[in-house]
Amino acid sequence: MTSAPTHPVDDRDPTPVELANCDEATLLGMLDKMEQRHGFVPREISEEISRLVQLRLERIERIRGKLDSTIRRDVQTHVAHWSNEEGNLIMILHAIQNQHGYVPREVAMELSRELGVPLARIYEVITFYHYFKLQPPAKHNVVVCNGTACYLKGSLELLNELRSRLGISEGQTTADRHIHLDVVRCIGCCGMSPALVVDGKTYGRVKTSEVGGILDSVKKQEAKP
Amino acid sequence: MKTLTKADLESLARQQGEGKEWIRVQLDTGGIAAGAETVFAELSRVRDEMKLALPILRVGSVGYSFADPVVEVKCAGMPRILYGRITPELAGRIVREHVVNKRLLDEYVIATRRRSLKLDGPVTQILVRDTGADLGNKTEFFQFSLLEEIKRRGLTERVQVVRAYDMGVYDEGVAVQLLPSGVTYVNVLAQDVARIVAESVVGGRVLDDLLWKESDRQVRVVLRNCGEIDPDSLDDYLRNAQGYQALKRVLCDEKPGFAIAELKTSGLRGRGGAGFPTWMKWQLTGAQKADQRYVICNGDEGDPGAFMDRSVLESDPHSVLEGMIIAAHAMGCSRGYFYIRAEYPKAVERVERAIAQARAAGLLGDNILGSGFSFDAKIRLGAGAFVCGEETALIASIEGRRGSPSPRPPYPSVRGLWQKPTAINNVETLANVPAIVLRGGAWYAQNGTEKSKGTKVFAVTGKVKNAQLVEVPMGTTLRQIVYDICGGVLDDKDIKAVQTGGPSGGVIPDKHLDTPVSYETLQQLGSIMGSGGMLVMDKNDSMVEVAKFYLRFCVDESCGKCAPCRIGGYQMLQILDRISRGRGSADDITALRRICTAMQKASLCGLGQTAPNPVLSTLRYFEEEYKAFIEGGPSYARKISRAQAGEASKETAKAVATP
Ligand SMILES: Cc1cc2nc3c(=O)[nH]c(=O)nc-3n(C[C@H](O)[C@H](O)[C@H](O)COP(=O)(O)O)c2cc1C
Numbered sequence: 035m036t037s038a039p040t041h042p043v044d045d046r047d048p049t050p051v052e053l054a055n056c057d058e059a060t061l062l063g064m065l066d067k068m069e070q071r072h073g074f075v076p077r078e079i080s081e082e083i084s085r086l087v088q089l090r091l092e093r094i095e096r097i098r099g100k101l102d103s104t105i106r107r108d109v110q111t112h113v114a115h116w117s118n119e120e121g122n123l124i125m126i127l128h129a130i131q132n133q134h135g136y137v138p139r140e141v142a143m144e145l146s147r148e149l150g151v152p153l154a155r156i157y158e159v160i161t162f163y164h165y166f167k168l169q170p171p172a173k174h175n176v177v178v179c180n181g182t183a184c185y186l187k188g189s190l191e192l193l194n195e196l197r198s199r200l201g202i203s204e205g206q207t208t209a210d211r212h213i214h215l216d217v218v219r220c221i222g223c224c225g226m227s228p229a230l231v232v233d234g235k236t237y238g239r240v241k242t243s244e245v246g247g248i249l250d251s252v253k254k255q256e257a258k259p
Numbered sequence: 260m261k262t263l264t265k266a267d268l269e270s271l272a273r274q275q276g277e278g279k280e281w282i283r284v285q286l287d288t289g290g291i292a293a294g295a296e297t298v299f300a301e302l303s304r305v306r307d308e309m310k311l312a313l314p315i316l317r318v319g320s321v322g323y324s325f326a327d328p329v330v331e332v333k334c335a336g337m338p339r340i341l342y343g344r345i346t347p348e349l350a351g352r353i354v355r356e357h358v359v360n361k362r363l364l365d366e367y368v369i370a371t372r373r374r375s376l377k378l379d380g381p382v383t384q385i386l387v388r389d390t391g392a393d394l395g396n397k398t399e400f401f402q403f404s405l406l407e408e409i410k411r412r413g414l415t416e417r418v419q420v421v422r423a424y425d426m427g428v429y430d431e432g433v434a435v436q437l438l439p440s441g442v443t444y445v446n447v448l449a450q451d452v453a454r455i456v457a458e459s460v461v462g463g464r465v466l467d468d469l470l471w472k473e474s475d476r477q478v479r480v481v482l483r484n485c486g487e488i489d490p491d492s493l494d495d496y497l498r499n500a501q502g503y504q505a506l507k508r509v510l511c512d513e514k515p516g517f518a519i520a521e522l523k524t525s526g527l528r529g530r531g532g533a534g535f536p537t538w539m540k541w542q543l544t545g546a547q548k549a550d551q552r553y554v555i556c557n558g559d560e561g562d563p564g565a566f567m568d569r570s571v572l573e574s575d576p577h578s579v580l581e582g583m584i585i586a587a588h589a590m591g592c593s594r595g596y597f598y599i600r601a602e603y604p605k606a607v608e609r610v611e612r613a614i615a616q617a618r619a620a621g622l623l624g625d626n627i628l629g630s631g632f633s634f635d636a637k638i639r640l641g642a643g644a645f646v647c648g649e650e651t652a653l654i655a656s657i658e659g660r661r662g663s664p665s666p667r668p669p670y671p672s673v674r675g676l677w678q679k680p681t682a683i684n685n686v687e688t689l690a691n692v693p694a695i696v697l698r699g700g701a702w703y704a705q706n707g708t709e710k711s712k713g714t715k716v717f718a719v720t721g722k723v724k725n726a727q728l729v730e731v732p733m734g735t736t737l738r739q740i741v742y743d744i745c746g747g748v749l750d751d752k753d754i755k756a757v758q759t760g761g762p763s764g765g766v767i768p769d770k771h772l773d774t775p776v777s778y779e780t781l782q783q784l785g786s787i788m789g790s791g792g793m794l795v796m797d798k799n800d801s802m803v804e805v806a807k808f809y810l811r812f813c814v815d816e817s818c819g820k821c822a823p824c825r826i827g828g829y830q831m832l833q834i835l836d837r838i839s840r841g842r843g844s845a846d847d848i849t850a851l852r853r854i855c856t857a858m859q860k861a862s863l864c865g866l867g868q869t870a871p872n873p874v875l876s877t878l879r880y881f882e883e884e885y886k887a888f889i890e891g892g893p894s895y896a897r898k899i900s901r902a903q904a905g906e907a908s909k910e911t912a913k914a915v916a917t918p
């Protein structure tokens with residue numbers, strides 16, 4: 035699961051090695067493509083794919099089992115760390131989000147059990163604060179600052195450019211879950227406005243014409259094994 | 260670190276003084292985003308390669324955001340030199356040329372603001388730059404003529420002539436600064452060159468007719484240590500910034516009530532917005548009967564586009580912590596909280612470290628400095644809700660709940676965190692405290708106006724040449740801040756307005772730019788001081804769009820608890836949206852005003868009460884812009900928005916092109 039999947043070139047059938055490196059969604063997508071290309075799916079390939087999907091599903095099940103016990107342990111550690119503190123819920127949520135990049139439902143449920151706090155109240159808090167996320171983060175995060183300084187220097191231009199290049203609007207993730215586009219208010223670099231943050235790296239004084247290049251560098255990173 | 264004692268602090272007070280040679284790299288969020296970490300690494304690499312012993316230090320930011328990353332160099336026999344916009348390649352050159360060959364780099368020096376009227380000691384470097392409107396094109400010529408003159412007199416070995424990046428004076432023709440003294444000449448003409456060299460460089464006399472006599476308008480109290488010390492080092496704070504001397508004074512040397520008395524003399528008012536006298540807040544909180552009291556530092560800094568508090572927390576966390584401990588002692592609090600935005604990870608990290616260091620040194624914990632006073636401080640993270648800057652919402656958030664405000668009274672000083680008396684102070688307010696305790700309230704009150712004493716930090720951004728942090732005495736005018744300190748409007752356009760106070764504030768049009776800044780004057784103009792955001796807008800910025808921008812912010816951030824704010828804000832936004840698309844009607848302006856009044860009167864908390872301010876103030880000064888949208892219809896609206904878009908991309912392109 036760790037190595038980034040390499041995507042087979044579109045206009046030919048994937049080799050077995052390439053197949054082995056794809057996740058389920060890509061595999062299934064590939065079936066569609068092949069069907070379009072050949073009008074049918076070659077038997078060997080469909081069999082190979084169904085075998086891989088099966089394997090993959092089994093592995094996910096195994097991981098999920100393990101996850102359950104790690105979730106419990108992690109939540110217990112966080113709760114123990116903050117147990118002597120009044121009003122610790124928000125700090126625990128910060129710890130969870132730091133660990134997972136979002137607050138997964140199973141973890142919130144476990145937390146509710148550990149703290150003896152109704153799940154509804156935990157969700158009430160999570161949804162109030164913009165900082166907490168309920169969706170897993172995409173591989174890459176592109177964040178446009180729309181604080182006042184950046185706004186005056188044309189951050190909406192940057193946002194429009196990103197919207198049209200990625201085909202999504204802020205708060206959304208591309209269909210392949212590679213890029214998430216978001217807007218924040220002031221990242222504290224107003225001296226370099228307008229600013230963009232891509233995977234934690236800040237780009238200052240960004241021109242609309244540079245946006246393409248920045249996205250390309252994200253994609254290039256992707257291509258590297 | 261071992262526990263510090265009173266005696267340790269006394270001996271530290273006597274041995275002040277910094278190292279003779281160093282390179283400082285300003286590593287705050289802004290600097291790091293601009294690449295200061297790579298600059299730091301490259302400086303260290305080249306230094307090691309050249310086998311030099313020179314220390315390379317991490318410090319916070321002096322506030323020159325426009326010049327990030329900023330590096331300061333001090334070498335034996337040379338003046339302190341600040342460099343701006345340093346890249347890794349330049350870092351290598353700084354070591355080789357500046358440190359080893361004692362030659363300054365052309366084009367990157369930021370002239371010192373410690374301008375002198377006297378020439379003390381022989382001139383060793385001359386900085387030159389054309390500060391006129393047609394920026395920079397006479398600089399090389401003057402560098403060349405100065406050099407020729409220096410050569411003619413056989414001084415080439417002794418005096419270097421350098422093109423500067425920024426002179427600290429603007430629109431004053433060719434400016435020349437003589438180092439190390441800092442004597443600065445302005446409006447220098449070609450025929451003055453020979454005179455400068457003959458009289459000042461050779462003769463050691465100041466040329467009165469060229470001399471820039473105005474001293475720097477900035478006075479650094481809050482920012483006193485920013486860029487001067489390593490924010491991660493308690494030792495640096497103790498040795499080089501009189502660290503914890505004020506705390507020692509309060510705990511060990513003075514009678515109870517000393518801090519509050521000095522604060523009263525100082526006239527310090529809260530810097531988080533409302534401007535409530537700090538001494539009074541402390542006295543009220545301390546006077547409540549309770550078994551437990553709390554002090555909270557409000558580091559939520561919600562104004563989008565302002566970064567004063569972030570910069571102070573990142574550059575000088577111990578000063579804020581020391582201020583908090585003094586506050587706690589004055590009120591009898593045993594617990595304190597820093598409430599900091601989670602979006603400021605560097606600030607959180609540095610405050611966390613400062614707290615741990617103070618605890619290890621016995622400056623937090625039981626029986627601090629043997630005085631019998633015990634106190635501890637902790638961090639709580641905000642989670643991206645503007646309304647949590649409001650006191651009662653902030654308290655709810657620390658208690659682990661949704662950050663919804665509750666009605667006041669009871670005020671937090673009576674019933675606050677966990678129902679106990681609580682004093683909430685802004686970061687800047689607390690950072691002032693050690694300086695006031697150490698140097699006296701009367702000293703602090705020398706600066707400022709009748710009712711607004713002391714200095715205030717502003718983050719000046721937007722369409723301004725040099726976006727930066729500025730700390731000025733209250734009573735300084737907006738024009739002085741924008742033009743004299745920050746160099747005026749980007750691309751020398753006409754200024755239209757300055758916005759202060761963020762989403763709770765308003766716009767101040769150019770005709771009022773000569774107003775001295777204070778809590779009262781800004782309020783009279785329909786804005787507020789706020790926490791210190793200051794946005795410069797040029798003639799192309801549409802005030803309707805600006806009002807809409809701020810209002811949208813408040814609508815997004817409204818907690819939805821009370822109807823006037825929840826519904827009123829939404830209605831106003833719809834009207835503004837209609838107007839800005841050229842589909843408004845004449846009645847809309849009346850409707851806007853009516854909703855504004857309702858929101859101001861009936862909202863539960865400050866967010867809803869102040870959210871109409873941007874709308875009201877733009878209506879007050881720029882009603883004709885609203886009318887133009889209404890009368891001009893959709894085609895006019897499209898024209899305006901196209902013009903703005905074009906402007907924005909052109910300007911950013913230009914900003915990148917400058918070195
Ligand atoms: C909506 C709203 C947002 C606020 N945001 C901040 C903030 O970001 N930082 C701050 O120090 N004060 C903020 N305040 C003001 C605080 O409620 C409080 O008055 C202040 O922290 C008190 O500190 P001071 O007396 O030192 O100014 C805000 C107030 C309101 C109504």
Ligand code: SF4
Nearest residue numbers: 819820821824864867
């Ligand atoms: S005024 Fe707005 S932010 Fe304040 S309590 Fe009411 S709805 Fe919430």
Ligand code: FES
Nearest residue numbers: 179181184223224
């Ligand atoms: S407004 Fe964008 S960094 Fe501050």
